[in-house]
Amino acid sequence: MLVITEAAKEKIQSVMESQGRGQNGLRLGIVGRRMSSFQYSLGLVEPGQDTDDDVVFDAGEFKIYMDAGSVQNLEGVTIDYVENIQGSGFKIDNPNPLWTDPQHMAVQELFDTRINPNLAGHGGFVDLLEVKDDTVYVRLGGGCQGCGMVDVTLKHGIVAMIKEEFPEIDNVVDTTDHASGDNPYYQPGKG
């Protein structure tokens, strides 16, 4: 179900060896959808860090662990490792659509074409997690996570725009762990 190029395999093995702690393999997950792309998390899995819910892909020299929530959207993914003049890093080609449901697609388009380009000016972004019944679930990140003005961005920006574009939506739920934000755009302070 996954394709790992030789370059990617070599790099992953090299990283695992350099860590030298007997890693089982690599964890791959989808953490968001933004600007027409899935957003991924990649990390090494040490013994004991795998769970019963993981779906495991055997890449030969190592294994790739995927959480159950991500696996459907990782079907057919190709992981490559590229080095060029712009830099180096893993490149993931994903043939899956971001969403198949028209409402999700429409909200995602609002995020990608209007909201996120503006939040980028503050180093922030918002990810669409789900639309369920009359509720949109979102998660903010970058400069928005823990920002002192995030409520203004949310209520006077994101929520207002969603409700204007989608009158059937009554609620927008922010699932962000703002306490973990380590680079908020605006930090509160005493006068």
Place this chain on the structure above:
Amino acid sequence: MPRLLLLLPTRTYRAHDFLEAAERLGVDVVVGSERKQALADLVPGKTLALDFYNPKAATQTIVSFAQDYPLDGVLAVDDDTTILGAMAAKALDLPHNSGSSVAATRNKHRMRMLLSQAGLLSPPFSLFDIDDDPVQAAQQVPFPCVVKPLCLSASRGVMRANDPEQFVSAFQRLGTLLQAPDVVERGDPLARQILVEGYIPGVEVALEGLLVKGELTVLAVFDKPDPLDGPYFEETLYITPSRLPEAVQQDMAQCTARAARAIGLKEGPVHAELRVNDYGAWLIEMAARSIGGLCSRTLRFGTGMSLEEVILLQAMGADIGSHTRDRLAAGVMMLPIPHHGILRSVHGRGAAVRVPNIESLEITMPLGQEVIPLPEGAQYLGFLFARAETPERVEAALREAHQQLSFVIETMHGACG
């Protein structure tokens, strides 16, 4: 739906609580800040960029805005916006404080003069320029004394000196702070001056009130059980209701009301700091805004209204006379900053919030950021909240929960503090 302009500096701790309150009340809030909001261009009429350091120009911007989006109220949330709030409300013919009264709350020397002239208990006080010779200045002040900036808040820059040597050190240290980039960028001429007051011994309390047509309604009186004797004045515990005798609390309320009259404040929230000793109640400072940080979360009124809801209602012209404080005692601990450095991690959060009567814990300082203790520090580490049957239980819970917390702060070499 009524529309209110909320003047929110981007450095405020209060955005969440005020916007939540507005939502619960069904008030259409426009947020005015000194910087443009990230999505301002996409949602017209919801936010407004204002030059807080040029209130005349900002007032004109607000008046122009109100032609397209009529405003039913203007509310200044933090110190930086109170003068603009008064000017804008006046320009829009809404209830307002005079510009001179609000300006006096932003100038500790002016406030001290007005209180003294009105016959309130006042310590001796003198004004100096940061370029004055502190050795000579030390010959003109009483000891012990307190060295203060005119324009900063929340004990920032405030230091006690017991003798000339300590005075010179405190004076120079405050002079350095007043030339820090975040202070200088305000362009406030008051930042070049230093107020020196005689130290007032006694028990310190905070009073939260609302003024309507010059009449003060006391919303809460907070005890500050940790000693505030100097050399710095880091506030930690605020617990309400006060355990001081009723007569003393009445005295403090009267002192606050007299101070408001002396300063000329007539409308809106006031936050007063007072000391009480054998001579009576002394007003230390008064601000034309509500309590700072996240401390308002200790307060509930009537059937559970927040302080922000009460303030918004008053700003919209509603009657606030019937809002009595919740019967439970409540308190907050502004978490003390152990030392200067980089905050790496916070341990014991789970244990802290499991302490009986603890309501919540908010760490407001992001990991990886520099934490700076007073007198230079300008940010809180976080807040612990408790609610219980008695103030004693609240205090015990806050102290026990604080014991559960530990902060890993990596020491920085060669830095201030």
